[in-house]
Amino acid sequence: MRKPNSKEFHKKQLRKLRSKEFRKKQIDEINLLNSWIQSQKPESGSNPMSVPPLPNNSPVGRLADGTFSRYAGVARFEQLPISKNIKKALIRSKFVSMTDIQRASLPHALCGRDVLGASKTGSGKTLAFIIPVSVVLISVFGLGA
């Protein structure tokens, strides 16, 4: 019988372990985001634009007392309950502040509601649609996006 190549074997084991760790981290993040989304869900039909934005230096996500920050009405992408990787991608593309249609629609779309929105051309509707779609794809299919 051929002796297993121990270097190859260890590399394979390491890859397996890393992908398990990666998936576990991903599941933990998805669970945290879901708790955040559910606990701070805006009322159905409410207008997030009528809520004042959070200050820029306000803590975001799970707070020291175990509650979560509000995401309805926020003005910056980093204040939304979306994965770190999506936030990184937005920053890389220099998207920091949301446009009005994004502020108005994303809090409802992220908690799974159907949204019918209209705004003028070039106002950011595509991103308002793509972000919630990406969030669902990641949480359902576990893509590394």
Ligand SMILES: Nc1ncnc2c1ncn2[C@@H]1O[C@H](COP(=O)(O)OP(=O)(O)OP(=O)(O)O)[C@@H](O)[C@H]1O
């Ligand atoms: N929050 C944002 N900050 C900066 N730029 C943005 C933001 N959101 C979208 N953009 C940019 O604004 C431009 C227009 O956005 P987009 O194409 O999404 O508008 P739209 O409302 O979908 O337009 P249309 O009605 O023509 O489809 C794009 O170049 C996009 O990258």
